[in-house]
Amino acid sequence: MNGQSEKPTARWLDRSPIGQSDAGSIRKSGVHDPVSELSQGRRRLGFQKPKSDMNSFKYILYARKSTDVDDKQVLSIEAQLTELRSFAKTENLEIIDELIEKQTAKIPGRPIFGEMLRRIERGEANGIISWNPDRLARNSVDGGQVIHLMDCGRILSLKFPTYWTDTTPQGKFMLNIAFGQSKYYVDSLSENTKRGLRQKVRMGHFPGVAPVGYLNDPRTKTIVIDRKKSKSIIGAFELYAKNESRLEDVATFLAEHNILSSGEKRVHINRITSILNNPFYYGNFIYAKEMHEGKHEPLIAKKLFDQVHEVLKQRGRPRHKPKYAPQSFCGLLRCGTCNMMITAEIQKGYVYYRCTRKSKTIKCAAPFIREENLNTQLSSLLQTVSLRSDWAEYMTNRLDTEQAETAQSMTACVGETRNEISTIKTKLERLLDSYLEQDIEREVYLAKKTNLMSKKKSLEEKIIDLEHTQSRRLEPMRAWIKTALNLNQIAAAPDLIQKRDHALRIFGSNLHLTDRLVSGQAIAPWVFLTDHSSSSSAVGVPRIELGSHPPEGCILPLYDTP
Numbered sequence: 001m002n003g004q005s006e007k008p009t010a011r012w013l014d015r016s017p018i019g020q021s022d023a024g025s026i027r028k029s030g031v032h033d034p035v036s037e038l039s040q041g042r043r044r045l046g047f048q049k050p051k052s053d054m055n056s057f058k059y060i061l062y063a064r065k066s067t068d069v070d071d072k073q074v075l076s077i078e079a080q081l082t083e084l085r086s087f088a089k090t091e092n093l094e095i096i097d098e099l100i101e102k103q104t105a106k107i108p109g110r111p112i113f114g115e116m117l118r119r120i121e122r123g124e125a126n127g128i129i130s131w132n133p134d135r136l137a138r139n140s141v142d143g144g145q146v147i148h149l150m151d152c153g154r155i156l157s158l159k160f161p162t163y164w165t166d167t168t169p170q171g172k173f174m175l176n177i178a179f180g181q182s183k184y185y186v187d188s189l190s191e192n193t194k195r196g197l198r199q200k201v202r203m204g205h206f207p208g209v210a211p212v213g214y215l216n217d218p219r220t221k222t223i224v225i226d227r228k229k230s231k232s233i234i235g236a237f238e239l240y241a242k243n244e245s246r247l248e249d250v251a252t253f254l255a256e257h258n259i260l261s262s263g264e265k266r267v268h269i270n271r272i273t274s275i276l277n278n279p280f281y282y283g284n285f286i287y288a289k290e291m292h293e294g295k296h297e298p299l300i301a302k303k304l305f306d307q308v309h310e311v312l313k314q315r316g317r318p319r320h321k322p323k324y325a326p327q328s329f330c331g332l333l334r335c336g337t338c339n340m341m342i343t344a345e346i347q348k349g350y351v352y353y354r355c356t357r358k359s360k361t362i363k364c365a366a367p368f369i370r371e372e373n374l375n376t377q378l379s380s381l382l383q384t385v386s387l388r389s390d391w392a393e394y395m396t397n398r399l400d401t402e403q404a405e406t407a408q409s410m411t412a413c414v415g416e417t418r419n420e421i422s423t424i425k426t427k428l429e430r431l432l433d434s435y436l437e438q439d440i441e442r443e444v445y446l447a448k449k450t451n452l453m454s455k456k457k458s459l460e461e462k463i464i465d466l467e468h469t470q471s472r473r474l475e476p477m478r479a480w481i482k483t484a485l486n487l488n489q490i491a492a493a494p495d496l497i498q499k500r501d502h503a504l505r506i507f508g509s510n511l512h513l514t515d516r517l518v519s520g521q522a523i524a525p526w527v528f529l530t531d532h533s534s535s536s537s538a539v540g541v542p543r544i545e546l547g548s549h550p551p552e553g554c555i556l557p558l559y560d561t562p
């Protein structure tokens with residue numbers, strides 16, 4: 001037999017359907033005779049089956065849905081089924097069951113496929129009909145299993161309308177190549193795609209779907225700001241940074257601005273968290289777990305992002321906070337006896353404040369106090385930290401001098417920050433070098449890179465801040481002086497909410513109510529004013545040394561507290 005000694009020719013690699021006429025043409029060509037080769041193969045393997053026995057094979061029809069995006073051209077399930085049934089009919093093949101798989105064959109572990117192999121091992125069937133070898137296996141494990149079952153004689157026949165094979169060594173060899181081709185196709189496709197994406201990433205363009213607030217511009221293939229939605233996203237960041245809203249409130253806020261989930265429902269809080277955690281909004285982006293510098297326009301400042309991040313961290317779980325306290329001074333004081341919060345209740349038209357008595361260890365019997373009484377006490381407490389007008393004048397003068405003096409050191413500060421940035425750049429380069437030299441693990445590289453890039457962004461923003469807010473730098477201090485100067489008026493005014501807000505700002509959580517008496521220690525910087533507001537020799541003993549802080553000017557003692 002001449003076909004026996006010859007190696008398979010290109011004809012065998014052909015994946016085109018081999019029907020009757022095709023097989024006939026091969027026979028006629030005289031190069032191969034698949035039918036006789038088939039029987040020859042069987043003889044070699046010891047399957048001495050007469051040709052009529054072909055019809056006693058029991059086949060399982062296996063169809064797999066194309067879940068992989070890359071094989072859209074492959075027939076749909078319905079089309080596969082129709083084709084395979086008519087194929088079985090013309091070939092006179094007995095189908096004992098039809099199995100439909102909905103999972104991709106890229107990774108091992110398809111349940112239906114596994115079940116089919118188990119049934120074949122049990123002897124329920126000894127053949128498989130499928131559209132193409134790539135329907136059966138696109139990974140090495142599954143392909144190996146099929147070939148193994150052929151080796152053990154459990155699978156006696158494989159039928160594909162698009163591919164011809166048999167159980168001879170040549171057949172299995174070719175099948176192996178077919179499986180390998182499927183795998184190669186999957187691998188190379190994803191490799192090609194990845195290569196394209198990596199190139200895009202290196203150019204600073206995020207290669208995916210734009211996050212909400214942005215749009216993919218199909219023309220330039222870049223990501224641009226969504227003018228309609230971006231403002232609401234910025235609003236959401238600003239809202240959450242205030243630390244007064246829950247994630248649910250942010251979802252509501254977005255819903256009010258027409259940003260909804262795909263089901264036209266309120267955006268789920270998990271998604272809110274991922275929006276608030278997405279560095280894309282301040283200009284960087286994460287691709288393949290790696291932080292990259294984006295070319296897209298940021299929506300928010302890194303500083304705002306950091307604030308939001310801080311709040312997210314603080315609140316691991318959102319806690320409920322009533323939007324409006326029922327009474328003005330609720331949540332302001334703690335009970336001096338048991339340290340629980342002081343709440344209010346209305347009795348016969350009067351507002352009373354009392355301990356919530358939630359302590360589990362102390363049975364608190366602290367007395368009630370009328371709102372008028374509490375108001376008077378809080379007012380005089382506020383007055384103890386008010387600023388005398390001569391002090392205010394002195395401090396304002398010092399501030400003016402300060403402002404002039406620090407303009408110069410500000411420039412130095414900017415220069416210093418620039419140096420820090422270039423140090424980070426060098427570090428990033430070195431990091432990449434050592435990663436490419438394989439001195440460090442990828443995980444370590446990614447973690448360090450993310451860290452350095454985050455720092456770099458903060459520093460870059462610091463420079464912008466320094467340059468842009470130089471003139472406004474002392475504004476918080478001026479505002480503080482103004483507030484401190486006004487405290488007497490605030491204390492005398494009937495606005496309880498304003499009083500509460502100032503008391504919170506000045507005393508923090510230090511206010512206590514013990515036996516109807518309010519006490520509390522002011523926090524910095526207000527504590528410096530305690531007991532000096534009434535002092536006569538004011539200018540001589542200012543506790544706040546305005547001229548003595550470091551020339552960087554980046555950290556004023558009162559910078560964040562007005």
Ligand SMILES: [Zn+2]
Pocket residue numbers: 335336337338339340355356357364365366
């Ligand atoms: Zn109490």
